[in-house]
Amino acid sequence: MSLSSALLEQAVDQLATLPGIGRRTAMRLALDLLRREQHEVVRFSDAIRRMRDEVRFCEVCCNISDEAKCAICRDPNRDEALICVVEDIRDVIAIENTRQFKGRFHVLGGVISPMDGIGPDDLNTRQLMDRVMPGGTREVILALGTTLEGDTTGFYLNRKLAEQGVTVTMLARGLSVGGELSTTDELTLGRSIADRKPYEQSVKR
């Protein structure tokens, strides 16, 4: 694809660096931006630039924040002794949306992935170990994805945290709420049988 404008070409090249955006889509996005008012495009490009320049990471939990400590770490009503470890900020949002969790978070910024050359030291694991105290931390919940990388990360963190004498838990795996048995994959269904719970205990929630 050769374009009649080098400026358009550069914009398409840049848009195509975004994950999941091919050159064809990048072209569509560039043409859409080109049709907008100049001040709208200034607002668009400034919002992206300012985010990168000014956003900070919470010094406690590594969550994204506009201040030194994020809103969750500043909230005195949240249980400091309960830490939920997640891969990234999207997981924080997902868990916050459940309104089920009143503790604090720790954002790893990724998962261990030897294939991609990402080891424990590339993640915010040191900050987690510094935060966790045998007396002060009651429980660490590993809320990681159920992928190979998520499991590897969980395995590593559990070992490190157990050394410190902290209780480590992980999210339940089983049927989706609203899910049919016949459409549940066999690994999940097998897990839900192995992890079955007393009826009374499950239903009361």
Place this chain on the structure above:
Amino acid sequence: MSLSSALLEQAVDQLATLPGIGRRTAMRLALDLLRREQHEVVRFSDAIRRMRDEVRFCEVCCNISDEAKCAICRDPNRDEALICVVEDIRDVIAIENTRQFKGRFHVLGGVISPMDGIGPDDLNTRQLMDRVMPGGTREVILALGTTLEGDTTGFYLNRKLAEQGVTVTMLARGLSVGGELSTTDELTLGRSIADRKPYEQSVKR
């Protein structure tokens, strides 16, 4: 979705204004940008801003250009008497990639769409009529999409151009090259029967 950072929120809001990008995807794109080096993000946002600020439209054919006249209109080897009318610059690229066309283009910048409030005056139709001369223009090819809007635009332009005594043609409609009859939709198949051509004439190409 409420985020812990207003800066991130603004960037996500802006990315979500792009066509086909929902808030979930916008979030993924924002996090990807956030992970990059600062100078990379500067290059990204500058490319978009410069495109909008500096790109011009060719004063002859309304194609995107970095100069007053686009490279195609400046090329003396291209047939000035043959004008191919297209909806937008992506169509110019698609036709250029076929290497079958040696005339000039005219970019309408859209199609007539009463539903979206787009009439002939919102497109570059006046520039087309100003360009077309009964003596100088041999043929105008309407290379528009086969949608209701494309057909409406073709109908309108054909009438206007015929008034000027110019020969107007349109792209052939029929089977895709490499297409199976059984998987071709019935409108296209019907059209390909109605528009059948003498065997000798079709095969020689």
